[in-house]
Structures are given as C-alpha cells and as structure tokens.
Amino acid sequence: MGDLANAKNGLNIFLNPLYYGKINDNLKKQIVKVETTKDSAYFERIENEITDELNKRLSGVLEDYAEIKGHVSSFQSLHGTISLNKASSLDMVHGKWATHDDYIADWLSGLKDSIESGRPSMMQKIFKIQRIREYVLLFLERDFYRHYKVRTKDKPQENLWSIWFGSETLFWGLLISPRLIEDNWENKPGRIRKVEFGYWTIGHVLKTGLVDPENNTIYKFRDLNDFLIFYESILKRVSNSIYEKQIFAFYVDYIRKSQNPLLEPLLIPEFRYEGIKQKHKYRLDFTILNCHTGERIGFELSPQSTHMAISGIKSKTQTELNKDLALKWGREMQKRNEYFQQYGITIMTFTDDNLIDMKNCFKAMEYYLSKRKADRQSVDELIQDIISIK
Structure with a gap:
C-alpha cells in the first residue's frame, strides 16, 4: 500500500485541511451559510452529507486500519480510537470553538502535545496514513456540527x-x-x-x-x-x-x-x-x-x-x-x-x-474591550508538524 509505505519511510503526506478530500463546493458553501445563519436544518443537512462521505470512505480506511493493527477491526474500534483521543486532547467541559477549523486545530494541538511528550499513541500511527487522516478530520468536522451549540458556547462560572x-x-x-x-x-x-x-x-x-x-x-x-x-x-x-x-x-x-x-x-x-x-x-x-x-x-x-x-x-x-x-x-x-x-x-x-488624562484612562479600558481570542496555529501547519514527527 503506497500510503503505508510512505508512512513507514517517514515521508510527509500533505492534506489541504480546508478541503478534506472530496467534499464538494456546494457543501462548503452550505457550511459558510450555516455558520452565518445557525439554522438547525442546515446543521442536519451538513451532518448527513458528511456522514455519506464518511460511509463512502469507510471500507478503504478500515483496510489501512487493519494493516496497522495486524488484524481486521470494526468501524466501532476506529471510532473509539478517534473518540478516545478527542477526550484526551480537548477540554469538552469548558472548551469553546467558533468554527470547525478551531475545533480541529485544538484537537491537533492536543495530539501534537501528546506525541511530543513521548506517550505512545495509536492515533500517531494511523494519522500518518492519508486515507485515515482525511477520515479522522471529516469525523471531527461532523462532530462539531452535530453538537454545534455546545461546541460554540462556553459556560460562565x-x-x-x-x-x-x-x-x-x-x-x-x-x-x-x-x-x-x-x-x-x-x-x-x-x-x-x-x-x-x-x-x-x-x-x-x-x-x-x-x-x-x-x-x-x-x-x-x-x-x-x-x-x-x-x-x-x-x-x-x-x-x-x-x-x-x-x-x-x-x-x-x-x-x-x-x-x-x-x-x-x-x-x-x-x-x-x-x-x-x-x-x-x-x-x-x-x-x-x-x-x-x-x-x-x-x-x-x-x-x-x-x-x-x-x-x-x-x-x-x-x-x-x-x-x-x-x-x-x-x-x-x-x-x-x-x-x-x-x-x-x-x-x-x-x-x-x-x-x-481621562482619555488615556479609557484607552486602557478600550484595550480590554477590543481584545479577541488570539489566532491558533493553522490546521495545515499542525498537520505538517504531526506527520513529520518521527
């Protein structure tokens, strides 16, 4: 298998995170519209289209997954691996994400930190395989839209x-x-x-x-x-x-x-x-x-x-x-x-x-009024960092 051979040789595989494989232009336009309108019907439509895309890819992804594990494995096993890493990489209680890119970027940051800390990870192995990587990113995108309100709203004390x-x-x-x-x-x-x-x-x-x-x-x-x-x-x-x-x-x-x-x-x-x-x-x-x-x-x-x-x-x-x-x-x-x-x-x-100088006093207040969350490291940069770790 070409991808697996590349991974074993330590070669980097680049994936455009804004595309995630073959998601069509209509779906991407709908995503933009959903993030603007926040209409539940659009959420359901996006979730269904991503689910259809995941189902199309599943058999090939399970082949790659089985080769890494050394035995045939179910999609429940694969999804369990993704969900386990999601729970360890993301603060699901207090976390807040404005877009699915933010959500995925935080997940990738958590995975990167876990790998660099030396903790063994099945996710590190499977994430180097392009077909699995695309599947994981789509899975996370679907999870974001499936729980949109929870993912985008933090809870104050x-x-x-x-x-x-x-x-x-x-x-x-x-x-x-x-x-x-x-x-x-x-x-x-x-x-x-x-x-x-x-x-x-x-x-x-x-x-x-x-x-x-x-x-x-x-x-x-x-x-x-x-x-x-x-x-x-x-x-x-x-x-x-x-x-x-x-x-x-x-x-x-x-x-x-x-x-x-x-x-x-x-x-x-x-x-x-x-x-x-x-x-x-x-x-x-x-x-x-x-x-x-x-x-x-x-x-x-x-x-x-x-x-x-x-x-x-x-x-x-x-x-x-x-x-x-x-x-x-x-x-x-x-x-x-x-x-x-x-x-x-x-x-x-x-x-x-x-x-x-009261105007200067207000400038100090304005600094805190106008502050917004700092930009995260981009998804494509995080992907490149993760797949390049030996």
Whole structure:
C-alpha cells in the first residue's frame, strides 16, 4: 500500500485541511451559510452529507486500519480510537470553538502535545496514513456540527450567571435567561449554553433586557440607540464622579464607532460584589467581562480625595495618621482580593496622576474591550508538524 509505505519511510503526506478530500463546493458553501445563519436544518443537512462521505470512505480506511493493527477491526474500534483521543486532547467541559477549523486545530494541538511528550499513541500511527487522516478530520468536522451549540458556547462560572450593577438604591440585573419565581430572579435551567448571544455583551443586553428588581420587571430596549440613550441618560447621570461621567461618554462613542457593536463587551458600571442585596460590601467603578477572551478586569478611579482622605488630620499624630492610612489601604487590598477570589476579576486602579488624562484612562479600558481570542496555529501547519514527527 503506497500510503503505508510512505508512512513507514517517514515521508510527509500533505492534506489541504480546508478541503478534506472530496467534499464538494456546494457543501462548503452550505457550511459558510450555516455558520452565518445557525439554522438547525442546515446543521442536519451538513451532518448527513458528511456522514455519506464518511460511509463512502469507510471500507478503504478500515483496510489501512487493519494493516496497522495486524488484524481486521470494526468501524466501532476506529471510532473509539478517534473518540478516545478527542477526550484526551480537548477540554469538552469548558472548551469553546467558533468554527470547525478551531475545533480541529485544538484537537491537533492536543495530539501534537501528546506525541511530543513521548506517550505512545495509536492515533500517531494511523494519522500518518492519508486515507485515515482525511477520515479522522471529516469525523471531527461532523462532530462539531452535530453538537454545534455546545461546541460554540462556553459556560460562565455560576456566580456570573446573574450580575447586578448600579448604586445602592438604583441598580439593575443582567441575567442570561431571566425569569421571576416567587419574587426571586433566576435563570431558566438548561438555557445557559443555548443562548445565541455572547455573554455580557451589548447583544446580550439587547436580547434579554435589564432586570428592574424594584418593580420586578424587565427593562427592554428597542435597538442599540435606545440602549445608548439609557446608558448616557440614566446610568451616567446617576454617577456623582466627574471622572466616571467622562468614561461613560467615551464608551458610548466607542460603541457607536464599532463595526460589530453587538459583540462588544458591556462596560459595566458599579458592579456589585454581593449582587442584588441592597446593603453590600463593595462596588467596582467599571468592569469588563470579555466573553471572547475570558478576561475579567475591574477598574477603580481612585483620587486621593475620596479613597485615601483622612479626617481630622490637623489634630492627629503621625502614628495615628499612619494607623488610619494602613486601615484604608487594608480595606482597598481586601476589596481587590475578594473580587478576585469570588469572581476572578483583576482590578486596575487609576490614581490622581492617571486621572489628569481621562482619555488615556479609557484607552486602557478600550484595550480590554477590543481584545479577541488570539489566532491558533493553522490546521495545515499542525498537520505538517504531526506527520513529520518521527
């Protein structure tokens, strides 16, 4: 067998990963359409066409597989080998993949790491055979579309399913799938991973609205402009800080200029540590929960006049002043530590020197707002790396 001989001689076999053999142009066009429309009928059609292609290839693939194993093997054995490697190469609990190429690239990265660690692998042997390799990649592509919603949606930690923000008396809730049960707001079970929006984005807000806990209603927005008016006319006006008001204005301008405003993370004002409780320990001036990168960043605008001021300074000794400053510093550090422990939020602080240039402060926020997941190593590069490992 030519392919097997090539593999035994250590020769590399190149496969174009965007083609995966003989998938026709119509199917590729449908894939693009599916990734745009996310319509279940298209998913089923793609899955069926890939299954037909897998069935056409199966007999030849099993011949190659049997030669490597030294005995005739069933397709269940082959699929078991693929699935076992899938389970060890991919984080199926927390993993999120935007496209089937991303999904396959992560699988290939896991296989490459496993091989380079020296662990023996049947997959390494069979992956060098072109017919099997094409089959494996098609199998993974089908698996991605068969479980599309699960593969493309990650699940946030439970205490972020409902976030509450605002002042002590006027605050709002952003839930993933809100419902009111016996005067308590909660998320609908089973809906967390099935929603069509990115968590904590502008699109999220427009889809679910904001919970008004005082009136037990959901405040809905007609469109993006309606929300931005609310952001400036309600949320901005509630703030007593001249610095915060500038950040609100910068953010609205940032969203209006965005090419994909619905995908932009919400810049959350006054994120409440203890949620819906009216009396609570802490609030963060601004918070970004970036669903694209998984980063959680809080921002504190901390002029000395409000955060480290000491009353009665003229009547106190240096020792007393130092003690008061130490207490204030301790509370600030405790706040940072508890936000990190509870929510995984890291806090960046702008002091008086920073607050002189508020535009520059917002640039730091914009960096985290605009961040997106880094590009993975391409599928074709990973394939070449794997089949070249001796």
